[in-house]
Amino acid sequence: MSGMLHDLASLVNGTPRADKMAVMPPAPRRRGAARTEELLQATLDLAAEVGYAGLSIEAIGRRAGVGKHTIYRRWPSMAALLLDALSSVWTSDLDYNDTGDVRADLREQFLLSSHVLSSPPIGPAYRALIAEAQGDPSLRAAIHERFLATVEQSTLNRITQAQRAGELTPDVNLEFAAEVLCGTLYYRHLLTTRPVGESAVDGLLDMFMAAYGQPQFPAGNGR
Amino acid sequence: MSGMLHDLASLVNGTPRADKMAVMPPAPRRRGAARTEELLQATLDLAAEVGYAGLSIEAIGRRAGVGKHTIYRRWPSMAALLLDALSSVWTSDLDYNDTGDVRADLREQFLLSSHVLSSPPIGPAYRALIAEAQGDPSLRAAIHERFLATVEQSTLNRITQAQRAGELTPDVNLEFAAEVLCGTLYYRHLLTTRPVGESAVDGLLDMFMAAYGQPQFPAGNGR
DNA sequence: CATCATCGGCACGGTGCGTGCCGATGAGCG
DNA sequence: CGCTCATCGGCACGCACCGTGCCGATGATG
Numbered sequence: 491m492s493g494m495l496h497d498l499a500s501l502v503n504g505t506p507r508a509d510k511m512a513v514m515p516p517a518p519r520r521r522g523a524a525r526t527e528e529l530l531q532a533t534l535d536l537a538a539e540v541g542y543a544g545l546s547i548e549a550i551g552r553r554a555g556v557g558k559h560t561i562y563r564r565w566p567s568m569a570a571l572l573l574d575a576l577s578s579v580w581t582s583d584l585d586y587n588d589t590g591d592v593r594a595d596l597r598e599q600f601l602l603s604s605h606v607l608s609s610p611p612i613g614p615a616y617r618a619l620i621a622e623a624q625g626d627p628s629l630r631a632a633i634h635e636r637f638l639a640t641v642e643q644s645t646l647n648r649i650t651q652a653q654r655a656g657e658l659t660p661d662v663n664l665e666f667a668a669e670v671l672c673g674t675l676y677y678r679h680l681l682t683t684r685p686v687g688e689s690a691v692d693g694l695l696d697m698f699m700a701a702y703g704q705p706q707f708p709a710g711n712g713r
Numbered sequence: 714m715s716g717m718l719h720d721l722a723s724l725v726n727g728t729p730r731a732d733k734m735a736v737m738p739p740a741p742r743r744r745g746a747a748r749t750e751e752l753l754q755a756t757l758d759l760a761a762e763v764g765y766a767g768l769s770i771e772a773i774g775r776r777a778g779v780g781k782h783t784i785y786r787r788w789p790s791m792a793a794l795l796l797d798a799l800s801s802v803w804t805s806d807l808d809y810n811d812t813g814d815v816r817a818d819l820r821e822q823f824l825l826s827s828h829v830l831s832s833p834p835i836g837p838a839y840r841a842l843i844a845e846a847q848g849d850p851s852l853r854a855a856i857h858e859r860f861l862a863t864v865e866q867s868t869l870n871r872i873t874q875a876q877r878a879g880e881l882t883p884d885v886n887l888e889f890a891a892e893v894l895c896g897t898l899y900y901r902h903l904l905t906t907r908p909v910g911e912s913a914v915d916g917l918l919d920m921f922m923a924a925y926g927q928p929q930f931p932a933g934n935g936r
Numbered sequence: 937c938a939t940c941a942t943c944g945g946c947a948c949g950g951t952g953c954g955t956g957c958c959g960a961t962g963a964g965c966g
Numbered sequence: 967c968g969c970t971c972a973t974c975g976g977c978a979c980g981c982a983c984c985g986t987g988c989c990g991a992t993g994a995t996g
Binding site for chain 1: 764765766840841843844845847848849850853854856857861882885886888889890892893896897899900901903904905906907913916917919920921923924925
């Protein structure tokens, strides 16, 4: 586990002088930091415009008015650059509400995140990263660690909370359920051409609730 | 729907003289057909050896002792070549038994197909195709049509049969359940670094059976 | 004001792409 | 049997991108 994290860190900050992680505002902000953020933005813009095909270090540099060296000094590969670029706009780790109604809370977040995942800038950048990762197991691990596992974890937190509240079957390990929920959404998004819409989310939640919802007592909070 | 199929056909057989589809033995077998099969095999071999990185038209041609033209005359892109190469060894559309025990039948096929998917030659070729597809929506549609949808369909057939046999809840649309089952497996395979082992399959089937298994009457055939 | 890391620009050899043009090969037909 | 012609392997082209090295300019630091 921590091995993955280490691989990730070395992948992204493999350069000798990586001043700071992306998305960290409190910094002395030498000349380099400003350029770093510009490059991340240029990467996202370019991914949104031309997609994975046509995405290259040279193209990013051209767009940002930057020499290739300036990019290579910061990231060892385009995969690392994409990883940081995506992180810089990946604010929502699925920020679940807890209204006392699991199904509604899951539905809201699934629909929201599916919209985020399928529209620029995150959508195209994510696709590019997935493509890049097919030839690089350590990048695959990094993506899983940094994005997928996070989403699964927050989902697991929410449904575990529901389980404690009596909304779901007690004494059942929900870890795998969280993976099934998130995995199905990502499967649709990244591997098929079907949209992730209300019917898909509802179908998924139907199965989830049929499996783990308390049969007779509808909601746990009110008793 | 049929639009996807048309796109697929044009993608694979876009050349003016595409004598026949791959994997069709009964043919006059001019000089070209033999080369075609050799090229498909060389593609699979190369994918198994070097993975997606290092896979190129030139490398395939070099390995097969073939000019690039010979490849381009048959397939318009490496994506089309990969698609045909994978089809030529993709024999099992999940060939479910019907022993009267859905869960056991699903489990057997899931474990079997997960092994096939993660080992050469199918594993690496599949990964290469997924990578290629991230920049090409029509290829994504082709993959879904040719492989994923097929797997989902045969799974749907099996569980629908189980539903008729009284093993599963009647009057429930299982179409989405089939997608969840297959999607979760492919999610693990292609997007994470977790292995698809017995525990994963069992966890998945736990959720499926909890959702749709008949609560009191264990199996339909025996009693 | 002096220093020096970082900058943009340029060029390099290497590789793959997709195409065009060869002369050789071999299958099918008369 | 020999002719014909599609297909073959080989080679070369222009283009693009890779990753690296070397410039002289810039601008933040002290």
